[in-house]
Amino acid sequence: MIEIKDLHKSYKMGSSELHVLKGINFNIKEGELVAIMGSSGSGKSTLLNILGILDEADSGNYILDNVPIKNLNETIASKYRNQFLGFVFQSFNLINYKSALDNVAMPLYYQGIKRKERNEIAMNFLEKVGLSSHSHHLPNELSGGQKQRVAIARALASNPKVLLADEPTGALDTKTSYEVMELIQGINDEGKTILIVTHEPDIAAMCKRNVVLKDGLIIDDKLVEQVRASAYV
Amino acid sequence: MFNVERWQEIFEAIAKNKLRTFLTGISVASGIFILVILLGVGKGLQNGISKQFERDADGIIEVWSGTTTKEYKGLNPGRQIQFRNSDYNISVQKFGDQLEKKASTYNFWNGLISYGKESGNYQYRGVYPDYIVIENGTIIKGRFINNSDLINNEKVAVIGLKIKQDLFKDKEALGEQIAINNINFKIVGVFTDPAGEREETRAYLPITTTQRAFGGGDKISNLFYILHKKDTYEEALAESTKFSKELNQLLKSKNVVAPDDESAISVHNSVENAKQFYDLNLYIRLFFWWVGICTIIAGVVGVSNIMLIIVKERTKEIGIRKALGASPLSIIGMILHESIFITSISGFVGLLASLSLLELVGPQVKSEYFLNPEVDFSVAITTLVLLVLAGAIAGFFPAYRAAKIKPIVALRDE
Numbered sequence: 001m002i003e004i005k006d007l008h009k010s011y012k013m014g015s016s017e018l019h020v021l022k023g024i025n026f027n028i029k030e031g032e033l034v035a036i037m038g039s040s041g042s043g044k045s046t047l048l049n050i051l052g053i054l055d056e057a058d059s060g061n062y063i064l065d066n067v068p069i070k071n072l073n074e075t076i077a078s079k080y081r082n083q084f085l086g087f088v089f090q091s092f093n094l095i096n097y098k099s100a101l102d103n104v105a106m107p108l109y110y111q112g113i114k115r116k117e118r119n120e121i122a123m124n125f126l127e128k129v130g131l132s133s134h135s136h137h138l139p140n141e142l143s144g145g146q147k148q149r150v151a152i153a154r155a156l157a158s159n160p161k162v163l164l165a166d167e168p169t170g171a172l173d174t175k176t177s178y179e180v181m182e183l184i185q186g187i188n189d190e191g192k193t194i195l196i197v198t199h200e201p202d203i204a205a206m207c208k209r210n211v212v213l214k215d216g217l218i219i220d221d222k223l224v225e226q227v228r229a230s231a232y233v
Numbered sequence: 234m235f236n237v238e239r240w241q242e243i244f245e246a247i248a249k250n251k252l253r254t255f256l257t258g259i260s261v262a263s264g265i266f267i268l269v270i271l272l273g274v275g276k277g278l279q280n281g282i283s284k285q286f287e288r289d290a291d292g293i294i295e296v297w298s299g300t301t302t303k304e305y306k307g308l309n310p311g312r313q314i315q316f317r318n319s320d321y322n323i324s325v326q327k328f329g330d331q332l333e334k335k336a337s338t339y340n341f342w343n344g345l346i347s348y349g350k351e352s353g354n355y356q357y358r359g360v361y362p363d364y365i366v367i368e369n370g371t372i373i374k375g376r377f378i379n380n381s382d383l384i385n386n387e388k389v390a391v392i393g394l395k396i397k398q399d400l401f402k403d404k405e406a407l408g409e410q411i412a413i414n415n416i417n418f419k420i421v422g423v424f425t426d427p428a429g430e431r432e433e434t435r436a437y438l439p440i441t442t443t444q445r446a447f448g449g450g451d452k453i454s455n456l457f458y459i460l461h462k463k464d465t466y467e468e469a470l471a472e473s474t475k476f477s478k479e480l481n482q483l484l485k486s487k488n489v490v491a492p493d494d495e496s497a498i499s500v501h502n503s504v505e506n507a508k509q510f511y512d513l514n515l516y517i518r519l520f521f522w523w524v525g526i527c528t529i530i531a532g533v534v535g536v537s538n539i540m541l542i543i544v545k546e547r548t549k550e551i552g553i554r555k556a557l558g559a560s561p562l563s564i565i566g567m568i569l570h571e572s573i574f575i576t577s578i579s580g581f582v583g584l585l586a587s588l589s590l591l592e593l594v595g596p597q598v599k600s601e602y603f604l605n606p607e608v609d610f611s612v613a614i615t616t617l618v619l620l621v622l623a624g625a626i627a628g629f630f631p632a633y634r635a636a637k638i639k640p641i642v643a644l645r646d647e
Contacts, residue, residue, distance in 0.1 A: 054556060054641040074637070075560045082558020093553045093644055097249035110558040115241060158558070 001161060001193050002028040002051065007060035009046055020046045021057070022216035028162075028195070033188040033226070035204035036197045038213035045166060047213065048197045052085055052164045053077050065161050082110050086155030090167035092147040094139040100126060100150045101135040107158035125153040129183060145176035152183060156192075163187065163194040169203055181206045182229035202227075243571045253546070254575055257539050261576045261620065262583030264532035268616055269587035269608050271528055275521030277595065277606030282517055284604055292473050292504025293367055296456040296484065298497065305491035314488055314497045318444075318451040323487065324458075324480060331476060334459040336361035339443050339452060346392075346436060348400040348411045355396055357413055357436040358454075359443025367457045368426060375407045375422030382439040388446070390418035393433030394425045413438075416446050456484075460504075466511030473504040532620050537627030540572055544631035551635045552643025561636035568632040569625055576624040580617045588613065 009021040020043045028034055038044045049055035050062065053069060062069045064084055072080065086107075087093075094103045101122050108118035126132045129149040139147055148168060155163055165184070169177035181203060188194050188208075196207060204210050205227045212220035247254050298314040321337040339359035346355045358364075365377045373394070382389050390411060397406045410417045418438065426432035444450060460476060463469040477500045482492065490497040544551075551564055588608065595606040635643075 049641045052556075054639060054644075075562065078555060078558050078560045081556060087556050089644065093549075093556070095550055095553055097246070102245070106554070107557045109238065109242065110554075110560075110563070112238075115238065154557070 001030045001032075001065055002195075003061070003063040004051075005061040007047070007050065007062065008058045009043075009050065009055070010058060020216055021050075024060070024213075024216075024218060026211060026218060026221060028193060030193050031188070031191050033185070033194045033208045034196070035207035035210050036195060036213060037199060037201075037204050037210055039199065042213040043216045044197045044199075044213050048164055048166050048195065051162075051195065052087060053081050078110075082107055082158055084161045086158060086160035086163045088148070088151050088155050088163065088165035088168045090170040092139070092144075092151045092171075094147060094150060094154075096139050099136045099138060100131060100142065103139070103150055104154045104157050106154060111158060122153070122157055125157050126150070128156070129153045143176075144172050145179055148172060148176075148180050149183060152180070152187070156187065161193060163192055165194065165196045167197055167199075169198065169200065177203065178229045178232045185226075185229055239567065239570060242567065243574060246567075246571060247575070253543065257543065257572075257575050258579030258582070260535055260539055261532075261624070262579040262586070264535055265580045265583035265617060265620060266587040268525065268528045268532060269584060269613055270590065272521070272525050272612065272616075273587070273591040273595070273606040273608045275517075275524060276608060277598070277603045279514070279517045279521065280604040280606075281600065281602040283514060292460065292469060292502065292507045294458040294460070294473060294477055294480070294503070295501045296480065297499050297501070298454075298488075299499070301490055301494055301497040303491040303494045303497075305494065306489055308489060312497075314490060316453045316456065316484075316488075318453060320484060320487060321453055321456055324456065324483060327483060328458070328476065328480065331460050331472070332458055333461045334363040334366050334457075336364040336367055336457045337440065337453040338364065338455050338457070339440050339449050340454040341443075341447065344414050344436075346396065346400070346411055346413050348409065351400045353396070353399050355393075355434050355436060357390075357438060357443075359440035359449070360437045361440060363459075364437065364457070365424065367459065368432065369428070370424040370426045370432070372422050372424050375420070377422055377424070378437055378439050383441045386442045386445060387439055388416070388418045388442055389421045389439065391422040391424055391437045392420060393435050394423060395430050395433035396436060397423050411436075414447070463511075465515065466508050469507065469511060470504055473502050477502045529616060529619060533623040533627065536576060536620060536624040540624060540628035541631050543572070544568060544628065544635050548635055548638065548643050552638070552640040555636075555640040556644065561633075564636040565629065565632045568635070569628055572628045573621055573625050576621045577617075580620055584613055584617055 004024055004026055007021050007024040010017050010019040012018075024047060036044045036047060046055065050057050053072065064080070067080070069080070095106070098106070101119060104122035104125055105118040108121055113121070123132060123135060126135050129152055131146060131149055131153070134142060134146060139150070142150065168184070169180055172180060184194060184196070185206060196203065198204055205224065206229050207224065208226050209223050210220070211218055296316075298316050301308070301310050301312045301314065304310055316337070318337075325332070325335055341357050343354055344357045345352060346357070360378055361383070362377060362379050365372065372391075375391070377391055378389065381387070390413070392406065392411070400406075400411065401409070406420050406423060409420050411420060412418075413436065424433075440453070444452065458476070458480075460469070460473055463472060481498065481500045484498050485492055485494070488498065547568070554564060591606050591608060598606070
């Protein structure tokens with residue numbers, strides 16, 4: 001599903017240059033649930049942004065579902081994001097003047113689906129994350145865990161190939177974190193490929209594979225025995 | 234533009250961001266409002282000042298007749314040319330569209346005018362209603378000769394202030410009967426003339442009555458015309474020169490006079506004297522154009538400012554939308570669509586408000602230097618379109634930049 005070869009990325013910080021990714025190689029197969037771990041500054045978020053076509057690598061190859069991602073213009077990049085990828089952010093990033101339902105329906109709007117149909121689809125996904133009763137609530141009327149579930153429903157709405165989650169539990173307490181992880185595990189069980197960036201070992205333990213980054217290089221990549229979040233809830 | 238889905242999206246954004254919409258609307262509406270009011274006041278001042286000065290400004294075209302000095306078509310020189318009603322009528326018929334005021338007169342240079350025991354020798358003239366404007370006179374009591382006087386051959390007279398003082402002293406003259414060469418006329422008005430006593434020793438009568446009562450038949454003495462006002466002195470001069478020439482030709486050919494015989498029929502054109510007025514008018518208009526342009530610039534800057542702030546405020550939303558698959562073009566389209574919609578609607582509201590204010594308050598203002606503060610509707614609409622366009626252009630650049638921002642930058646937590 002994802003093939004990455006010798007990925008390099010550096011940022012200019014004033015006059016000096018910060019080399020963030022120093023040659024990353026790894027592949028992700030369909031249906032995997034991967035945690036990308038590392039301390040802050042290890043380059044894990046940068047990697048996720050490149051995988052999410054939100055950022056572009058300086059060099060190296062990135063192939064997503066057999067499509068090479070290179071030198072895309074913004075219009076094509078946005079199209080790929082819409083078709084291939086679903087995002088879940090640490091700070092939820094819901095549009096605060098839109099209801100939960102409209103937030104979930106947003107990717108479908110950019111796919112050109114008509115209002116009635118997109119509301120139906122969005123409602124289905126809200127039901128899936130257990131929030132159909134909150135469909136007309138605005139984000140600020142929802143708790144953190146509920147917001148993140150709306151965000152997950154939104155990420156799933158466009159039926160993406162890969163779900164990318166950047167510290168999805170970073171702003172949540174432990175109990176809520178496990179509830180969200182339970183949801184994510186359930187989605188993965190249905191066959192969706194999911195990447196999670198996290199620095200929390202207990203969250204990483206709930207994935208099937210752990211990739212550890214340090215100073216822009218992968219220092220560890222191992223399959224782990226998945227801990228089911230339902231055991232804690 | 235006609236994408237229903239996008240309209241829905243925009244209406245939702247507008248409905249959910251009432252404060253933002255309201256503030257944008259208010260600033261655009263007030264911009265338009267102030268601009269239109271300013272233009273209206275400018276126009277009012279211009280009208281008022283024009284009114285004050287236009288009397289000196291009218292280019293009067295005057296036709297005199299005399300005796301021929303040249304032989305023409307077998308007619309000997311020394312022939313007296315006498316204008317008749319038909320000369321006046323044919324000229325009005327031919328040039329009617331160009332004429333602001335028109336009159337012919339039938340003049341008597343000496344007549345015995347008496348009231349009771351008082352009497353004196355004065356001029357009297359048969360005239361048309363427009364003649365008061367041509368003479369630059371002002372009615373101080375009663376009225377001037379009007380059309381119904383002409384039609385009914387009324388025996389009415391409007392006398393100069395000097396005649397009134399001579400014959401009536403301090404007595405009321407209106408409604409009294411005077412005798413002009415033993416024919417009775419009722420006084421309906423008294424006038425003054427800035428030219429002074431010489432002109433105030435005249436009595437004006439309806440031309441039809443004069444021709445009948447004093448055996449004139451259809452004779453007339455002089456012809457007078459004032460052309461419509463033009464925007465610039467040059468235009469006015471060109472038009473009146475052309476008119477004079479054509480009128481000259483018309484009257485000479487009708488009366489069988491040699492085209493170059495200026496003593497038989499001569500056309501005098503006083504538009505040359507009107508240059509000062511046109512200059513003043515030009516300066517006033519230039520001034521208010523300048524004020525208007527400055528106001529528009531201020532409005533454009535204001536609208537641009539708001540657009541910048543709106544785009545800045547929506548940077549994060551734009552980032553989210555882009556992450557979800559919005560193309561840069563759809564982002565620009567959304568922002569411009571919304572801004573054009575809001576500025577058009579609120580601009581129109583401001584336009585209506587200011588126009589109705591001008592309409593309501595304008596006529597209430599009583600000042601010699603302020604008259605009819607109107608605004609040309611097409612000018613107002615043009616201004617509105619200009620502002621909306623400026624808002625769109627001003628919104629385009631920040632929207633374009635926002636659409637270019639990488640979503641990761643837009644989404645970065647502060």
